[in-house]
Amino acid sequence: MTERASRGRPRSVGDHECSRCHHMVPRIRVNWPEGQICGPCFTTAARTYGQCAFCGAERLLPGRSSTEQDICRDCAGITTNLECDKCGREGERLRGGQCARCVVTGDLERILAPHTPPDMRIKRLVTELAAVPRPESIITWMRHPITKELLNRIGARELDLTHEAFDALPPSRSLEHLREMLVHHRMMPGRGDPRLARFETWVDQRLATLQSIPTIHTPIEQFARWHHLRRLRESTDPTRNMDNATRCAKQEITEAGKFLRWLRDGHATTITKLRQAHLDAYLSEGTTTRSAIRNFIRWRARAGIGHPFTIAHRTARTTPIASSRQRLELIKTVVEAQHTHLSTRIAALILLLYGIPVRRISELAVGDVDATPEQTTIRIGPLPAPIPEPLLPLFHQHLAARGNHHTMNHRTPWLFPGTRAGHHVTEQALMQRIRGLGIDIQAVRNAALHDLAKEIDPASLADLLGYSTQIMNLHAARAAVPMATYPAINRPQLH
Known part of the structure; x- marks a missing residue:
């Protein structure tokens, strides 16, 4: 089976027609026996591997026969140099005449310095990143500013491969992506469900923003730690959807915080002086997400730190169904x-x-x-x-x-x-x-x-x-x- 690299890059319009995709493009990348080839089509061709439809060889298949079959360079009469100067593998030549895999390996060894001083985990990180089926994706990933900074700090031995060190950094998708990568490949120890760990970090960050407002910070901390965190940590159901559970918990905590601010700013009161009239007024106006405070109010009553109040459930009028x-x-x-x-x-x-x-x-x-x-x-x-x-x-x-x-x-x-x-x-x-x-x-x-x-x-x-x-x-x-x-x-x- 031919393995073809999909391309999602938008194409610019120009005056030249590509003989393969027939799009009008600004520039032609190469001229092959079948005609002019644009950049995206060249890249796709230089990443297509499989069995040649003519000679049966398993190799790079940049050529295209008259019947739209993928064929090798020799059968297509392509003379473009498509061999890596370093490893000799057929493929697209990127920087310095090298293939993507060799470029990734060289860049990572320069940035991460796995041999000075020797670090087996960092050596494995270089090996795993360079071994992915599409190393071009690693090149793109490494260009991200946060990723680049993280890799530089690891290479300078300023960032230890520990959860404590990662937790001390500003949160970001790039940081969590790298953490999951290191855990998955056993370069960092696992620490249970990663979604629960991210939720714990989120709770700490949310509470930090409320530190200066005790009348809001204290009830939110009680709700987040005593109710949600304890419930999630004690869950033993392997089929539980932790992603949904943490999302719902975040929404309830967020909406509870908004409600407490509404009480303070609009009514000069706090949760300890809550009245049924406050609840009725809050739920009768605004968005439907306000109903997410129901669990917060009922939990306080069950925990003995609040009074029981009446909060009606929202019910759907119909059950949607397509024909x-x-x-x-x-x-x-x-x-x-x-x-x-x-x-x-x-x-x-x-x-x-x-x-x-x-x-x-x-x-x-x-x-x-x-x-x-x-x-x-x-x-x-x-x-x-x-x-x-x-x-x-x-x-x-x-x-x-x-x-x-x-x-x-x-x-x-x-x-x-x-x-x-x-x-x-x-x-x-x-x-x-x-x-x-x-x-x-x-x-x-x-x-x-x-x-x-x-x-x-x-x-x-x-x-x-x-x-x-x-x-x-x-x-x-x-x-x-x-x-x-x-x-x-x-x-x-x-x-």
Whole structure:
């Protein structure tokens, strides 16, 4: 199978036509036997490896036959020098006639100085970074100002490879990315769930900003440490979605802080003098996120440091659901969306086909997909679910070239790798990408379960999708009701 490097760089318009992509471009990079080749097409060609369609050799395949097949330099008659001056590997020559891997190795050895004095962990860091399938991504990563500073400090031996040293630095995505990388490759010890660790750091930083306001700092510290941190630390459920749990905790803490400021600035009072009228006024105006203070108020009452108050629950008036026709049209749209990243399309198809939560989609592993000569299945419940035959080429293409697996996450077992080493894509990131396809996630989930409940009995469907039989019975009951009356059914809301 040919391994092709995808390019997402926007193209500029010019006066020259590329013979390969036929775009009008400002400049031509090289002239090959097939014609003029633009820069992006040259880069893609110089990173395409596989079996030559003419001679069968496994090597770089920059050429293109008259029938659009990838062929090697010799068969294409290409005389451009595409060999690294240092290691001799075929590929795009970057700085000093060297390939990306040699450039990365040289830059890292110069910056990190693994031999002066010798440090085995730093030597491993150089080796791991240079070994990624797409070393060009490491070159881009190293150009980031914060990344550059971190690597320079490690090389100068000013930054120890410890969590304490990293925690003392200003928080940033680059810092956490490097930390996860070092933990994943065992250059730094693990310290439990990284999301919990990040939440602990976030709590410390949030409380530091409130230090000068004791009437707000004290109740927020109690809520954050006594309730949320203790609850998260004591959780032993391996299936718990820690990403969602910490996000919800952050929102509740943030909204509680806003409420306390509202009491102080607008009513010259504090939480210890709270009255029901204050709550009613606060919740009746502003955004719906204000309802997130409910847990804060009720926890204070349970802990014996506040009075019980009445806070009504917000309930949805209807349960959103797409029609069967809309669902099928979305499947067709996703299949044909060739300009959308393939991993996003596969995740959207799993949602549209099986109606499982996006969290469970993000947590799927490569081993959950089983390809046999008879059929290809995906295990999302106790029983494997068949993948429709027309969609198999897309699934197999994704398995062969998963996103984010060309970087430091290249040995990941996840079906949808994340940007951080060792982690799958987060639920929130995947939800955002799926919504970018025009998909109402809850509506299509309910539509998929509604349609499946018409064809499969609830017990079998529960085993197939990993839901409880009670939930499947609920969908089966709703599937038997005319669509016009669906929102009015007096049953619990689906989540």
